[in-house]
Amino acid sequence: MTTESPRILLADDEETFRKATATLLEQEGYRCDSVQNSEHASRLLMSEHDVLISDIRMPGNMQFEFLRDVRTRFPLLPIVLVTGYPSVQTAVESLRLGFTDYLLKPVDWPDLRRAVADAVKKTSLVRMTTSVREEASRLVASLEHLQDTLPQLGSGANERELAWSLDTFLAQSFSSMAVLSSRIRSVLTSQMQGHAEAPTDVCRMMECPRLAVYREALEGTVEVLEKTKIAFRSKDLGLLRAKIEQLLREDI
Structure with a gap:
């Protein structure tokens, strides 16, 4: 029986980062769905996804509303956050909601690859x-x-x-x-x-x-x-x- 590759949802409104990251993930053997805002991500996200990679500051998530909703719907889903605007508030909220990783842009690919691999194992x-x-x-x-x-x-x-x-x-x-x-x-x-x-x-x-x-x-x-x-x-x-x-x- 053939086992399907892990499936990742990537949500980020920065087109260059989104496309480049999706390409790298696919080269690693993952299936990657990429969207540019939280509204599309919320509709697309399903239990078949192994990991969510999400920007913090993007339409529909300026106050963590999208990510709080995801944590409610999928309490065990690993979530890797990426942001170009780090703050104590977002770091504390990330810890409170139990997110898997918190990475700063520009994201080093080895760090993201490690975070995704760990999340898939989880x-x-x-x-x-x-x-x-x-x-x-x-x-x-x-x-x-x-x-x-x-x-x-x-x-x-x-x-x-x-x-x-x-x-x-x-x-x-x-x-x-x-x-x-x-x-x-x-x-x-x-x-x-x-x-x-x-x-x-x-x-x-x-x-x-x-x-x-x-x-x-x-x-x-x-x-x-x-x-x-x-x-x-x-x-x-x-x-x-x-x-x-x-x-x-x-x-x-």
Whole structure:
């Protein structure tokens, strides 16, 4: 599957800077949408954009109104500010609104290139983290359903088929989580070069609010398997229970 290049929105009323910067960004492999005022930028900006590069003093943003609106609509979008009129007021407002970078014109291209690259990594990490959260929620829901279903199974159920279904379900679920964890770790590793090794425990790294529910569902599954071990005298089910208990001991 082909991955699309990061998409940048560049908003600046200075034509020479806007065109030159857009060309340089495209040469770096980015997709770049460029507009000359905040009104056009506001209409064009969407969740698919990875970064916003914006001038401060341009029509529609003389009092930061455009940028405040963007921060409200897209609270996690990295915003790189460029300005030829620096002031304490704009610097303080930039910090308050949590903008990614504040660069002075004439902007040195290496500085802007670095700022954009860092911002793209941040967006990638945010999207992957969101994906992991969604996957974790789906997994918890599946485990809760499994916990509710097991007690309803009668003693006439096919033990091997049941064990295979449970084992396959868990293998697929944890495999999916492992892939997502690996992707996030790769982003963190590249973003934190020269720092301590990135954490590998994705759920703890995100302070996942459903970690307790996740563990409870697994513990409930083990408990049900323990209670039904007499009705289901199966080596496969015993191995399945041991596998889940091992996961719990590893403090997933």
